[in-house]
Amino acid sequence: MGFSKPPVQALKVANKVKRKELFIAHKKASNKERHEERHRRRREENRDPELKAARLAKNVPRTLEHKRVWDDVDDDSLGAVVDLEQLKRRRIEQAEAEERAAIEAAENMEEDDDDDNDSMLDSDEDEDEEAREARLERQREKRAQRVPSIAPSTTSTNLDLTPISLALKFPSLFNDEPPPEPKILVTTSLNSTLHDEAHMLCTLFPNSRYIPRSSHRYGYKYSLREICKFSASKDYTAVVLMKEDLKKPTGLSIVHLPKGPTFHFTISNWIEGKKLPGHGNPTNHYPELMLNNFKTPLGLLTAKLFQTMFPPRPEFEGRQVVALHNQRDFIFVRRFRYAFRDKRATEKSVVDAEGKALEGVESIRAGLQELGPRFTLKLRRVDKGIGRAGSEGEDATQWEWKSKMEKDRKRFNL
Template identity: 70%
Template sequence: MGAHKGRKPSSGDSLSKKTSNKLKRQQLYILHKKDKDKELREQRFRRKKEEDKDPELRAARLAKNKPQTLETKRVWDDVDDDGLGVQVDVEQLKRRRLEEEERAQMGAIDEEEEDDDDDDDSMLASDDEEGEDNEAKKEALERKREKRAKRDTSLAPSTTSTNLDLTPSSLAAKFPTLFTDIPPPTPKVLITTSLNSTLHNEADVFCTVFPNSTYIRRTNHRYGHKYSLREISRFAANREYTAVVMLREDSKKLTGLTVVHLPSGPTFTFSITNFMEGRKLPGHGNPTNHYPELLLNNFKTPLGLLTAKLFQTLFPPQPEFQGRQVLTIHNQRDFLFFRRHRYVFRDKRATERNITGTDGKDMEGVEGIRVGLQEVGPRFTLKLRRVDKGIGRAGSEGDDALQWEWKGKMEKDRKRFNL
């Protein structure tokens, strides 16, 4: 007790909240918190009154308080290249190239006009011809503007949907079997596993995911022939299969996925995490045999467009809307989230709000409509690891056999993404 009496008062003892009495300190903290909450509440009400009078204040506040994420801080390569190893936004690159072409053509037109001004005789003799030439050049510029890849407007536009019309010409020339003007055949997928695999249940689940798919087991029997991926692909191509999907496992768990585009590649190697089949999902629905609608979200780079095109070739281009099934592959930070849902249109409840657009205003025409979702499954996460030009590593030959490969140093900067 004597030691406590002789203690020197600290610098915080002068504050009302730093009293040495614990009970008194708790009461003072509660009072201080009430005063602070009251002040914040009054501040919110004052701000609300001001924003009701001037809606621009609310818009400015929301724009200023927009949270910063890694997606918004994403860093792009500032180069004029559309290779697979370059992290560029294809849409911005194409827009910049078109603007440069237009500026170059306008500069050429101005130079021609200056030359015509110097030559007065020819200008007087051919006014009509020059007018026709200028009109023809303007029409050519308008046609080029119309050729820009633009998506059709919809009532609920998506800011993350992928536009495959922006595919660079160099990418289409390097993979002509994927990017072809000839209408592709109906997808037919052969699903198999590694040798002596135990992933039979998972393979059956993938048969429900990919339409027109067939599962064939592989064996490592001492008297059986151990077919390689290249031999299986040749076998499948002769029987009009369009793709081979091979499941890989480690310790009897699904760890990877290899997709071969037939007849000659390319080959994509993915790793799989967080695999969960549909029957284990709470409140899951049962899938049907209808062709699903495919949504490819947030693929922006040349490598991303190549990956999106691969998934597009695995599903028929004519979805059966009566099945009301939608399959989403969403790219976020180079992780591909695979989800499959069944939807239904229903009436809006009285407690629900109206659907708003990107501008925050209510959409017209959909006031009383709502969409209910039920996950069908399976759900899993993919990550692209490797792209080979041919069929696997053994089937790819030449200097450009390995098109792209993931390496650990790629994730050193968290603001740079490959897809």
């Protein structure tokens, strides 16, 4: 059925039955045109694979991650929204440019001095020229030996980019001494009912122990500072306090012993492992730790906290991995068990961050089984000491989330 009018006018027919027929015909015509265009493009791309590569390179979705904005400052202090990797690369390029400018200025000065010299000192000029060439060659070799910058395509967190100002502000987290073996005490708020959830956290963090905080109505109620003082005397390295509302976990406070800092998170979307489809059961092996997409000074500080809560030597025979993926200031916590297997004929090969196939693993795939629990964290406050009451001074609260921070949807803190 053809159209005697344009589609917009044809769909405004007063008769309901006629209007319905015209609408169905219009949808069929548009679907047919779309399918014909798709098949034509597929035939052309089969003849020339470069057309498909060009189309995919052009059709990159513009998400909030691509539109992310940064502070245009040369500042790496806590709270500055800067990409430390890009900042380091920019500083290195600036230092190299200044070095090249100094070398060129020295060469120009030497050329002017050579022009003023007497023409009878040809032999001395030759010696000066050779010495200058040797010095320039040594400087070129020194620049060539510089460690290449990190590829910007990776999402893993590089804690080597930690600024000196951040390390000096939190010496208990950033020090040159080998970290102690993690030993974590897990507890809850007063008279809590989250006993099962606390035991799940004990399976997530190795070398952890759950001590209920509930007591008799006339019993003494220990504060967080008293619990941390007791834990530090028993060689614990961290205290994890779970908060609840309506018998559901809503918050998590992590204290790095013995003197802080304290990180306060909110919990959302808590799902225990047994409710996950196809879930597995965790073992007592030390898991591997993956920290993804922590780029700012505050992000590196948060990543360092979680790094101190897991043993530095994972047990690979357990094939367990704990992933903390930061995306738009939400930290997604997942735990998996992986298994390597042969790639099926219908599956694609493993690709890198740029979409290119990795060499050497074309026939290998990794199967994942989620173990749980699954939940999401959002950082709300960082205290200098043990909680807000245990922090003193003007900088007692190192960082605190405020609602005005999310006015710009393209600006993130971690």
